[in-house]
Amino acid sequence: MTSLTQLSQAIHDAPRWHQENLFQNPDDIVITPLAGEALGAVVTGLDARKAQSGETIFRLKQALAEHLILIFKHQRLDDLQYLAFASYFGAIFRPSADNPVLATQADTGTPPDVIPVSNAVGQGDYTGHGELSPHADHQWTPTPSFGSLLYAIELPQDGGQTTWYNTIKAYEALDDQTKQHIDQLQLITYNPFVRAKSNKGSQGYGNSPLYRFKDQEILGHAYPHPLVRTHPETGRKALWLNTRTEVELVNYDDQAGSKLIAELREHILKPEFRYEHQWQEGDIVFWDNQVTLHSRRPFPAEQRRLLKRISLAGGRPF
Known part of the structure; x- marks a missing residue:
C-alpha cells in the first residue's frame, strides 16, 4: 500500500507558489461540456503536475x-504527482480491513x-x-468513496471503453408514483469480494446473485443506504443502485423487492x-461516484491495458 508517509512525500514534492514556471495559470483552463451526452465535460489547458490555485480547484469542483x-486531456504524471493532484479534491479513500475492495492487500487489509x-x-x-457491469465503487462500505480518478497509461487496440451512467437523470425520468414509492426505501448492497472469496476465486463483479431472498445466507457486513441518494452539494436525487451485485431492500417483501430492483x-x-x-493515453477521468455508475467493455486478453485509479473518501449516503 502507498503509505501515509509516501502521500506526505507527494504533497511535500508538489510545486510551490514561488516557482512561477510550475504554477498553473487559471486563464489557460477551458471546460467544455460534452455536446449531446448525458454527462461529462472535457478539461483542456490544465497541467496536473503544476500547483493549482483555489480559484481553479473551486471551479473544477x-x-x-x-x-x-x-x-483531463494530455497528462503525464508519476504516482506522486498523481497523488498530489488528486489530494486537491479530498482525502484518499481508506476502507476498514473488514470491508475488502478492489486490490485489498493481504498484509494490510487495505488497498x-x-x-x-x-x-x-x-x-x-x-x-x-472481461466486461465489467455498471456499478458504483465501494457501495457496500459504510462510507463509500465520493469519487475516483482513473489515469490511462497503456491501452488495448480493441475494446476497453468505459461507460458512465447519470443516475440523477435516471431518477428524474421516473414517473411521480414510482418516485414517491422508492424515495424512503433503504437498500443493502452486499460485498462482491466477500462473495468472490466464498466462491473460491471467482471475480467480484458478475458472479453474485442479483437479489438476496430471505432463505439465503448473508455473506459479509450489511450496511443499509438510501435507494434514492441525495447529492450533498447540489441536493439533486439519484438512484443509488448498481446493475449486477447482490442487493436487498430493507423491510420489503423479497419477491416484490426483486421485481422492483430488476x-x-x-x-x-x-x-x-x-x-x-x-x-x-494521458486521459484522466475524474467522476462523482455518488451519482454515477460505470462499466467497461471487454478487450482481447493478449492486448495490454494499464490505468491507475485513486479513490477519494466520502461520507455516509443520505
Whole structure:
C-alpha cells in the first residue's frame, strides 16, 4: 500500500507558489461540456503536475457537481504527482480491513492509494480483460468513496471503453408514483469480494446473485443506504443502485423487492443516461461516484491495458 508517509512525500514534492514556471495559470483552463451526452465535460489547458490555485480547484469542483465526470486531456504524471493532484479534491479513500475492495492487500487489509487497474502481468491484474457491469465503487462500505480518478497509461487496440451512467437523470425520468414509492426505501448492497472469496476465486463483479431472498445466507457486513441518494452539494436525487451485485431492500417483501430492483436496473441502462468514453493515453477521468455508475467493455486478453485509479473518501449516503 502507498503509505501515509509516501502521500506526505507527494504533497511535500508538489510545486510551490514561488516557482512561477510550475504554477498553473487559471486563464489557460477551458471546460467544455460534452455536446449531446448525458454527462461529462472535457478539461483542456490544465497541467496536473503544476500547483493549482483555489480559484481553479473551486471551479473544477463546481464543474464536477454539474457534469459528474471531468476528462483531463494530455497528462503525464508519476504516482506522486498523481497523488498530489488528486489530494486537491479530498482525502484518499481508506476502507476498514473488514470491508475488502478492489486490490485489498493481504498484509494490510487495505488497498494501495494508487491502484493499477490492469491485465498486464506485474502491474495489478485486478480486473482482467472481461466486461465489467455498471456499478458504483465501494457501495457496500459504510462510507463509500465520493469519487475516483482513473489515469490511462497503456491501452488495448480493441475494446476497453468505459461507460458512465447519470443516475440523477435516471431518477428524474421516473414517473411521480414510482418516485414517491422508492424515495424512503433503504437498500443493502452486499460485498462482491466477500462473495468472490466464498466462491473460491471467482471475480467480484458478475458472479453474485442479483437479489438476496430471505432463505439465503448473508455473506459479509450489511450496511443499509438510501435507494434514492441525495447529492450533498447540489441536493439533486439519484438512484443509488448498481446493475449486477447482490442487493436487498430493507423491510420489503423479497419477491416484490426483486421485481422492483430488476425494473429499476433495466431503466438505468437506457441509452439516454450514459456516455461511453474512448480512452486516449494521458486521459484522466475524474467522476462523482455518488451519482454515477460505470462499466467497461471487454478487450482481447493478449492486448495490454494499464490505468491507475485513486479513490477519494466520502461520507455516509443520505
